[in-house]
Amino acid sequence: MGDKRSSDAAEVSDDKYSILLPTYNESENLPIIVWLIIKYLTESGYQFEIIIIDDGSPDGTLDVAKQLQKIYGEEKIVLRPRPKKLGLGTAYVHGMKSATGNFIVIMDADLSHHPKFIPQFITKQKEGNYDVVSGTRYIGDGGVYGWDFKRKLVSRGANFLTQLLLRPGASDLTGSFRLYRKHVLEKLVQSCVSKGYVFQMEMIIRARQFGYTIGEVPITFVDRVYGESKLGGSEIFQFVKALLYLFATT
Numbered sequence: 001m002g003d004k005r006s007s008d009a010a011e012v013s014d015d016k017y018s019i020l021l022p023t024y025n026e027s028e029n030l031p032i033i034v035w036l037i038i039k040y041l042t043e044s045g046y047q048f049e050i051i052i053i054d055d056g057s058p059d060g061t062l063d064v065a066k067q068l069q070k071i072y073g074e075e076k077i078v079l080r081p082r083p084k085k086l087g088l089g090t091a092y093v094h095g096m097k098s099a100t101g102n103f104i105v106i107m108d109a110d111l112s113h114h115p116k117f118i119p120q121f122i123t124k125q126k127e128g129n130y131d132v133v134s135g136t137r138y139i140g141d142g143g144v145y146g147w148d149f150k151r152k153l154v155s156r157g158a159n160f161l162t163q164l165l166l167r168p169g170a171s172d173l174t175g176s177f178r179l180y181r182k183h184v185l186e187k188l189v190q191s192c193v194s195k196g197y198v199f200q201m202e203m204i205i206r207a208r209q210f211g212y213t214i215g216e217v218p219i220t221f222v223d224r225v226y227g228e229s230k231l232g233g234s235e236i237f238q239f240v241k242a243l244l245y246l247f248a249t250t
């Protein structure tokens with residue numbers, strides 16, 4: 001723990017990646033995402049484990065996870081279920097307690113984040129010895145699928161406003177597909193108070209505040225839940241409120 005930079009560049013071969021997958025009602029997607037993670041990371045030759053944190057899904061996600069553990073083994077699939085939905089930040093803390101990797105990858109289990117990008121995150125991390133590598137929809141080949149024009153406009157506008165006010169040194173603030181040094185993520189989770197996607201924004205802004213280095217990799221993001229979570233006025237209001245809070249405290 002602590003915020004000291006431990007650059008283990010000399011021991012690259014010892015690096016291990018713990019992929020945290022918080023799940024809720026993902027019984028259909030889980031076998032696919034796990035298969036893809038294993039495929040891409042095995043091909044790249046990295047050491048890794050997948051930690052599934054299921055928050056009491058009523059659709060049998062945990063049973064599916066147990067089957068996957070039987071198939072791939074307890075070394076690769078670690079189960080850390082919780083009785084009910086308790087929030088993303090605490091899911092990360094809970095999952096990290098069992099993590100044996102020195103790096104943590106955070107991603108959504110609903111297939112909006114493609115595992116093929118994980119080896120690219122790792123390459124980027126090694127290139128610049130970064131503390132954090134963040135997926136970005138806003139540079140290079142990055143992009144979003146499944147959003148209508150209004151949603152894209154609001155997202156762009158929010159990002160622009162945040163860039164202007166907070167100068168975070170990262171182009172995508174509300175995305176959640178990232179790689180962190182383990183002790184860096186521990187420190188960030190401890191110091192962040194926001195909820196939901198604002199939490200992701202606070203994480204990257206605090207990372208900057210603490211002087212951590214951030215690398216970026218363009219990603220495509222496919223929104224799977226947009227149909228169910230329409231963007232409303234209250235969501236925009238929450239965002240602006242959070243922005244002002246961060247502006248005032250960083």
Ligand SMILES: *[C@@H]1O[C@H](CO)[C@@H](O)[C@H](O)[C@H]1NC(C)=O
Nearest residue numbers: 024025026057058059060228
């Ligand atoms: C989760 O799945 C259960 C059972 O399939 C369903 O009744 C419930 O509405 C789902 N909840 C959410 C938030 O999707």
